[in-house]
Amino acid sequence: MKNLTLVFFGITSNLAQKYFIPALYDMCEKGVLPDNMTILGNARTPMDKAEFASYIHKVLHLPNVHHQHSIQEEFFKKLIRKFHYLAGHLDDPVFYTLLKHTLDHSGLQDRIFYLATYPDLYHHIFENLKKVSLNKQDQGFVRLMIEKPIGHDLKSAKALNTLLLKYFTEDQIYRLDHYLGKETLQNILTFRFSNGIFEPLINKEYIDHIQITASEDFGIGQRGSYYDQLGALKDVGQNHQLQMLAFATMNAPAEFSNEAVTRQRIKILQSLTPVPKKIVFGQYAGYRKEENVDPVSNTDTFYAFKTFIKNDRFKDVPVYIRAGKKLAQTVTEISIIFKNPINRLLKNLDLGEEPNVLIYRVGPNEGIVLKILTKVPGHEIKLEPEYMQFCYKADLHSHIIPDPHERLLMDTIHGDQTFFNDAEEVEAQWAFIDPLANARGKPHIYKVGTWGPKEAGRLIEEDGRSWLEPSMDFCRI
Ligand code: BG6
Numbered sequence: 001m002k003n004l005t006l007v008f009f010g011i012t013s014n015l016a017q018k019y020f021i022p023a024l025y026d027m028c029e030k031g032v033l034p035d036n037m038t039i040l041g042n043a044r045t046p047m048d049k050a051e052f053a054s055y056i057h058k059v060l061h062l063p064n065v066h067h068q069h070s071i072q073e074e075f076f077k078k079l080i081r082k083f084h085y086l087a088g089h090l091d092d093p094v095f096y097t098l099l100k101h102t103l104d105h106s107g108l109q110d111r112i113f114y115l116a117t118y119p120d121l122y123h124h125i126f127e128n129l130k131k132v133s134l135n136k137q138d139q140g141f142v143r144l145m146i147e148k149p150i151g152h153d154l155k156s157a158k159a160l161n162t163l164l165l166k167y168f169t170e171d172q173i174y175r176l177d178h179y180l181g182k183e184t185l186q187n188i189l190t191f192r193f194s195n196g197i198f199e200p201l202i203n204k205e206y207i208d209h210i211q212i213t214a215s216e217d218f219g220i221g222q223r224g225s226y227y228d229q230l231g232a233l234k235d236v237g238q239n240h241q242l243q244m245l246a247f248a249t250m251n252a253p254a255e256f257s258n259e260a261v262t263r264q265r266i267k268i269l270q271s272l273t274p275v276p277k278k279i280v281f282g283q284y285a286g287y288r289k290e291e292n293v294d295p296v297s298n299t300d301t302f303y304a305f306k307t308f309i310k311n312d313r314f315k316d317v318p319v320y321i322r323a324g325k326k327l328a329q330t331v332t333e334i335s336i337i338f339k340n341p342i343n344r345l346l347k348n349l350d351l352g353e354e355p356n357v358l359i360y361r362v363g364p365n366e367g368i369v370l371k372i373l374t375k376v377p378g379h380e381i382k383l384e385p386e387y388m389q390f391c392y393k394a395d396l397h398s399h400i401i402p403d404p405h406e407r408l409l410m411d412t413i414h415g416d417q418t419f420f421n422d423a424e425e426v427e428a429q430w431a432f433i434d435p436l437a438n439a440r441g442k443p444h445i446y447k448v449g450t451w452g453p454k455e456a457g458r459l460i461e462e463d464g465r466s467w468l469e470p471s472m473d474f475c476r477i
Contacts, residue, residue, distance in 0.1 A: 002140050003109040004037040004413065007099070009090060009125065010116030011041030014223055015147060017059045019178065020116070022067035023405040025060055028079040029072065032406075034413065038106065040084045042099075052085040065330075067403070090117060091124040093131065100132040110140035112412055116147060118226075122160065126167040135167050143412055144168055148177045148239045150421070152230065153437065154430035161423040174412050175426060179240040180419040181404030181411075183392075184362045188247045188334075189261075191360075191368055191390075198358075202249070202336070203313045208355065211335045211468055212244050214323040214362075217449070218330070219284065220301070224292030231300040231440070233281070236323050238433040239421075242269060245319060248334045248360060249309055258418040262425060269428035271310040276439035279305035282453040283443035284326040300443050301325045304456035305436060306463075320460050322467065326448045331470040332362040351383045357468070366401060367391040367475035391475035 010016060027033040047055060056079070060071045086102055088095030103109065111134070115125065129135045135142055146164075151157030164173050179185055192199050201207075214236055220227045227235065246265040253260035282302030288295050302324030309319065336358040346352045357371040369389040376382040392401055411419060421429075444453035451457070451467065460467055 002036065003106050004034055004112070004140075005040055005103060005106060005109050006037065006112045006114060006409075007040045007042065007103075008114045008116065009042050009121075010114075011085070012043040012045065012055070013116040014221075014226075015116040016041075017062065018064060019403060019405045020114075021056060021059045022064060023403040023409065025071065025075065025079055026067075026403060027406050027409070028082075029075040032410070033079075033082065037082060037413075038084060039082055040086055040099075040102065042086050042088060042090075042095075044087060044089055046087045047085055049085070052083065053080045056080060056083060090121045090128075093128055096128040096132045096134070100134055103134065108139050110142075112143045112145060112409075114145040119151075119160070122146075123163060126163065130167055137172075141172075141415070142168075143172050143174055143415075145174045145176050145408075145412055148175070148421075149230065149234055150175055150426045151430065152234060154427060154434050157426050157430045161426070165423075170422060171415075171417070173422075174408070174417060175421040175423075176408055177239045177243055177421055178404040178408065179243050179362075180421070181406075181408040182362060183401045183404075183407070184360065184366050185244065185247050186419070187368070188360050193252045199252070201338070204315050204317050206338050207314070207317050208337045208339045209317060209463075209465060210245070210248065210319045211337065212241055212248075212319070212321045212333075213335075213467070213470060214241055214244075214332045215327040215451070215470075216325050216330050217327060219287070219326045220290055220293075222291060224290050227301075228293045228297055228299050231281075231437075232323055232325065233300055233303045233433060233437055233440070237303060237321070237436075238429050241321050241323055242272070242429050242432070244332075244334050244360075244362070245272075245309075245321070248336065249314060251313070256418075258416065261418050262422060266425050266428055267311075268309060269425060269432065272432045273308045273310050274432050274435040275306055275308075276435050278307075278459060279303060279436050279439055280453060280455040280459050281440050281443040282324060282446045282456065284324075284448050285445050286448065287326075298440070298442050300440060302327070302443070302446060302452045302456070303436075304452065304459055306459060307432075318463065320465075320467070322452065322456060324446075324452050328449055328451050329470060331364065333470055334360040334362070335468050337465075337468075346381065346383060349381065349383050351385060354383075354385050359471075359474075361475065365391070365472060365475035369474045387471075387474040389474045 151160045246268040250264040250268045253264045281300040284301050287301055288297050304322035307319050338356040340355055359369045361367050367390050369387040371385055371387055373383050374386045376384045444455050446453040
């Protein structure tokens, strides 16, 4: 039987610790990790088998908002049997000879290379894999999983795409934005296109505006050297938030295939209008004192901007997008705010003008809810907003909502690229973000635990609207 080896470059990275290792544990516990699969972790630090096992054990017991259920020793042991470790520097050709030797030892195999490393190592990795023929598909498939961001602007993204295509074909490249693997995002497609009753409302006739929020109440932690180079807009705006918008506004794909779904996402991304005058950047107070951050850094930890989708369906419907760290609350959601009919009944009563809002809550309290007005029970006519809700029947300790990395790894194993970005898609994202990033001046400093600088409020208020305070009143666990 052919084996499958997943070579994970950067097994000690933040990404591996926060998402990947816990996802592998979950897969092991659920029994979905293929029997023939081995995971070969790599990092620079030399570790023997026992040290590596204790590292994995420690990672699985770290506090992790994404992975709060308990670790059972039985499954940990099962997982660790699949793991191997090979220390080495990724710019050192000797490491690849060793890697080749180790892999060849396991006979015929499919291979997945997962890159959780600094981008300046990419060209060493590709070139050296080629030198020892590890990019050849003569034994089985060879696939490459590469994390966002792809490049740091359009030019560097194009250069990286060109570099990738020098060593691999597009069908081998899995550009990963973990938001595409989120159950809550994928469900937007089902909600919109597998039900008949909502989609007719998703257009300029009914929608007043759209808001997308991705706020976090924590800071950058140990990630200063990565984050300070990029800032919020490039860390989550160029990718996660644009994808959220694409899922919420794309046209129905002709079929559920990689080509059709990706094409519709790209169409939205290519039709976004950047408005450099309508972006506000912020930085949380104290950011410059964070580890590995330039003490005079102007890097954004917050942004809010307004944009439009240049197509007939959403003509003149403004989209307001904001994200940031050390804000009031951790919450990610898309809100579609509907127009009020002119002759709405009881509009003169208290709350009578409250709009209907469709909320795709990506987390926490995951679900899809519709904010509606209801009558307060009793003799008087009083109105009150309520939520009609679909919630995941999940609690923190269940696995009903799989980690996106779990889903995306399975898709890579199965060769399904529907929820990965191709070169054109990534470039469309940068073509939109570049003019906004170029408008970045000194960020407004904001107080920790707020909703960002007041200028972000003004951005939307000058249009006679306001940011919605994300509600915790629905889908409570
Ligand atoms: C990552 C960003 O891609 O996404 C982080 O680098 C951010 O800065 C994270 O915190 C958010 O993802 P999630 O799944 O926690 O919403």
